[in-house]
Amino acid sequence: MNGLRRGWLAAICALAVVAAACGTTDKSSSKKPTDDVSTSVPDSGTLVIGAEQEPACADWISSCAGAVWGVWTMQEHTMPRVFDVVEVDGTWRYVPSPLLADAPTVDTDEAGAQRVTYRINPAAVWSDGTPITSDDFAYTWEEIATGKDVWDPTGYDQIEGVDTSDPQTAVVTFKEGEPFGSWKQLFGADYGVFPSHILEGKNRTKQMSDGYDWSGGPWKIESWDRGVSVTLVPNDAYWGTQPQIDKVVFRFIENTASEFKAFESGEVDAIYPQSEPAAVKLIEDGVSGGQSLYTADTGNVEALWINNAKAPLDSVAVRQAIGYSIDRAAIVQSLFGALGVNEPIQTLNPPILSAYADTEAWADYVPDLARVDELLTGDGWAKGGDGIYAKDGKKLSLTIVTDTGNQRRELTEEILQAQLAEAGIELKIKNQKPDQLFGETLVEGNYELALFANVTTTLEPGLCAIMCSGNIPSEDNDFSGGNVTATNVPEADALMKTVETSTDDALRASSQQEADRLLAAAQVSLPLDPLPNIALWSDRIDAAISDNPILAMFWNMNTWRLEG
Amino acid sequence: MVSYVTRRVLLAIPVVLVASFLLFVFVRATFDPTARLREGRGGVAAVEHERERLGLDRPIVVQYGDWLGDFARGDWGESERTRADVFTTIRRAMWYTLQLIFWGVLLAAIIAVIVGVLSAIKQYSTLDHTFTALAFVGLALPPFFFGLMAIEFLGIRPKEWFDLSEPVFYSVGLHSADRTGFDLDYLRHLALPVLTLTVQIIAGWSRYQRAAMLDVMSADYIRTARAKGVPRRRVIWRHGLRNALIPLVTVMALDIGVLFGGVIVTETIFSVPGMGRLFFDALTAGDATMLTAWTVVTALFIVAFNLLADVVYGWLDPRIRLS
Numbered sequence: 001m002n003g004l005r006r007g008w009l010a011a012i013c014a015l016a017v018v019a020a021a022c023g024t025t026d027k028s029s030s031k032k033p034t035d036d037v038s039t040s041v042p043d044s045g046t047l048v049i050g051a052e053q054e055p056a057c058a059d060w061i062s063s064c065a066g067a068v069w070g071v072w073t074m075q076e077h078t079m080p081r082v083f084d085v086v087e088v089d090g091t092w093r094y095v096p097s098p099l100l101a102d103a104p105t106v107d108t109d110e111a112g113a114q115r116v117t118y119r120i121n122p123a124a125v126w127s128d129g130t131p132i133t134s135d136d137f138a139y140t141w142e143e144i145a146t147g148k149d150v151w152d153p154t155g156y157d158q159i160e161g162v163d164t165s166d167p168q169t170a171v172v173t174f175k176e177g178e179p180f181g182s183w184k185q186l187f188g189a190d191y192g193v194f195p196s197h198i199l200e201g202k203n204r205t206k207q208m209s210d211g212y213d214w215s216g217g218p219w220k221i222e223s224w225d226r227g228v229s230v231t232l233v234p235n236d237a238y239w240g241t242q243p244q245i246d247k248v249v250f251r252f253i254e255n256t257a258s259e260f261k262a263f264e265s266g267e268v269d270a271i272y273p274q275s276e277p278a279a280v281k282l283i284e285d286g287v288s289g290g291q292s293l294y295t296a297d298t299g300n301v302e303a304l305w306i307n308n309a310k311a312p313l314d315s316v317a318v319r320q321a322i323g324y325s326i327d328r329a330a331i332v333q334s335l336f337g338a339l340g341v342n343e344p345i346q347t348l349n350p351p352i353l354s355a356y357a358d359t360e361a362w363a364d365y366v367p368d369l370a371r372v373d374e375l376l377t378g379d380g381w382a383k384g385g386d387g388i389y390a391k392d393g394k395k396l397s398l399t400i401v402t403d404t405g406n407q408r409r410e411l412t413e414e415i416l417q418a419q420l421a422e423a424g425i426e427l428k429i430k431n432q433k434p435d436q437l438f439g440e441t442l443v444e445g446n447y448e449l450a451l452f453a454n455v456t457t458t459l460e461p462g463l464c465a466i467m468c469s470g471n472i473p474s475e476d477n478d479f480s481g482g483n484v485t486a487t488n489v490p491e492a493d494a495l496m497k498t499v500e501t502s503t504d505d506a507l508r509a510s511s512q513q514e515a516d517r518l519l520a521a522a523q524v525s526l527p528l529d530p531l532p533n534i535a536l537w538s539d540r541i542d543a544a545i546s547d548n549p550i551l552a553m554f555w556n557m558n559t560w561r562l563e564g
Numbered sequence: 565m566v567s568y569v570t571r572r573v574l575l576a577i578p579v580v581l582v583a584s585f586l587l588f589v590f591v592r593a594t595f596d597p598t599a600r601l602r603e604g605r606g607g608v609a610a611v612e613h614e615r616e617r618l619g620l621d622r623p624i625v626v627q628y629g630d631w632l633g634d635f636a637r638g639d640w641g642e643s644e645r646t647r648a649d650v651f652t653t654i655r656r657a658m659w660y661t662l663q664l665i666f667w668g669v670l671l672a673a674i675i676a677v678i679v680g681v682l683s684a685i686k687q688y689s690t691l692d693h694t695f696t697a698l699a700f701v702g703l704a705l706p707p708f709f710f711g712l713m714a715i716e717f718l719g720i721r722p723k724e725w726f727d728l729s730e731p732v733f734y735s736v737g738l739h740s741a742d743r744t745g746f747d748l749d750y751l752r753h754l755a756l757p758v759l760t761l762t763v764q765i766i767a768g769w770s771r772y773q774r775a776a777m778l779d780v781m782s783a784d785y786i787r788t789a790r791a792k793g794v795p796r797r798r799v800i801w802r803h804g805l806r807n808a809l810i811p812l813v814t815v816m817a818l819d820i821g822v823l824f825g826g827v828i829v830t831e832t833i834f835s836v837p838g839m840g841r842l843f844f845d846a847l848t849a850g851d852a853t854m855l856t857a858w859t860v861v862t863a864l865f866i867v868a869f870n871l872l873a874d875v876v877y878g879w880l881d882p883r884i885r886l887s
Contacts (some may be wrong), residue, residue, distance in 0.1 A: 046742065048741050050736075056645050056646040056647075057646050057647050059646075059647070064645065064646060064647055082707075135746065194804070205647060209646070209648065210648065226653070226656060227657070227660075227837020228737055228739075228835075228837055229737075229741060231741070231742075247741075247742070249741040249742070251737065251741065252835060252837075253736055253835055254832065254835070255832050255835070256843075257712055257833075258712075258736070258832070258833050258834065258835060261712065261715045261716065261720060261735055262735055262736045265719045265731040265734075265735060266723065266729075266730060266731065267731065267734055267736050268736070283582075288724075364631070418628045434848065436850075439850070483820075491788060549755055
């Protein structure tokens, strides 16, 4: 082949590639006829969504399924749950899902044990047509309460039994003397309800880890190509609102920069990124050919978590001095000012649980260098020639840790470093990989200050898991406690326990609010910003997209349509 | 030739055994396969049971022997992170990385040889200087930066400039949703990651080839061939290139072996679930079982490609296999 022919061949190939780009989309579009020629014809084809993280497994009970993206890509679409999370008059509430015939009732049995009765919708069936029954509730409880390697058995391990005498009614009785105030989160978005007729007697982990072909939700998992994507198709047997899209593909794009590029190029139709500076900038610049939303009404609290057990942070004065050194409003303004989010959060409870919190508990902690000096000198510290406080020959030098590569948090650390230096406190930054930070360092208490977000996946209040002194990780509890800050405020313990056990909402609210004030007075940690949730989607999606603090933007995906 | 190859293969076996033993010991010393059970409800008893099940209470040499036997039988264990079969997971990741490496090496080898030869035969010409400058730019460009720029200027911007319905080149994975096989969609996905992977490789290999070619072209036998009237083109491509390929082949074999373990930057940018990403995920999760198998497989490939380099070396230069 001579040079001239080679040149023509190359040119033809190039033209073919460009022509392909100009052509129709590869996303199996199919058009349906409409009588109204003035409206755009909906395309029921394939929707592609960028997912930042691939779940390690799909066995939702197991500890390998802790990633929230597992919920967003598969669990919430395929597992039936008793309550949906819905915004009612500006407040997020649990409302009975289509799985139930009506709202569950709560009472006590003859022995005074808490009892919850679920009446199952007679139309509720699994994808194979088998009705969803009380046996499924019983199976789910047993697997969680008695199984090995369970992600979190809280609540389920307080259940005495599930009465299945009526297939359409599941009566859950708690152990005597162990009421569970957060009962609404059970059989909900954390795990859902599992099919006993499919899984009973089998190894549930082996059946589910790599995906499963059954469903009790509007979608079914068609395929899971590890590392690439998971594909959902409509569950024809679903008794609720049928999906109007042929297929939804969640493509795993773990690199944030690549994720934004994929959205900008149109390779994915929607993304739900972390609230990183790049996302804020994209929203600020405007999304060409698409839309965006952001909300600070989330289940997230980003805080400066303080190890209360590590000197000198075991001193209340030092912790309070830190609180008065930091201009939290400036941090929030720097990170999210472009989105109109300017105020720091003043409680360790997330915004969606503000009804149960004292939302001004930490409001006194504003920059006040005179107060810092008063606290530290009163505690025996003196300012050295370098402007840093010292005591007994030792500088007030602290180390902060967060997850490496998180641009937003690294920026926050730099701001904190500058502000604390001005106040006379030296701050060193020593970041770690997420698995090391969350799996070892925090659990073992090998840190002084840590920067990360506490994300709630329930509408039930309760800081006891992370703040009660009995939950400090130790050898006694095999380091399984969640109180990694070693917070020890006995007066608050009793109040937080009440929040966990009482079924009286007003009492729970007042108890948590009082606990908030006590925790703030002890300055156990410092709440910083309410991490906004951000969603971006192309104009190809015709839907009333809104954020859901538990189920993300995908909560009503079965109502979405595609424009041609 | 057969005895030469046989000698090389036999020498590789102890190398593989020593490398695998060292890697096994290092991974076991660094990561605890029972770590996840510490957070579970089973407590200390569950951890002890798992240690017994995995044979962690036995001497390290015994553990290695058991592991080697299982490894040879294809039982590489279960990932602590995903509970998936390690063999299946690595095989799947390897397939993705193989695709990137195959096309990348093919493209890089062809371009590097052509650029190196042209640079050498037209030494100090404008063409040579241009190729030299491009090579240094290529070597200086970090793959991560180049990859994102490639997506921006070859994917996103052309779509905007020419008002296209899709980007000309894709940046996520090796196929669009619902697509498989070797087709135009595959090539459009392959273009940018292969380009990102090959930029630095081409830059490096072309410099090797240029230097080797210059060395060969100044040899006596080349001058003799020209003096005897052999056409210049035949002298360059048939006599000069064959000998100039010898050092490049060695470098290529070493580089390819290493590539099997980590095109992580390219795989991360373009969301290709290959060996690099698998390693990163396993490392950050402390997945000891996966890491052990991964490091040994990578070592095997490095040894294999070194062996291949020796064989090709011997084929290219008969003096080597006869010595």
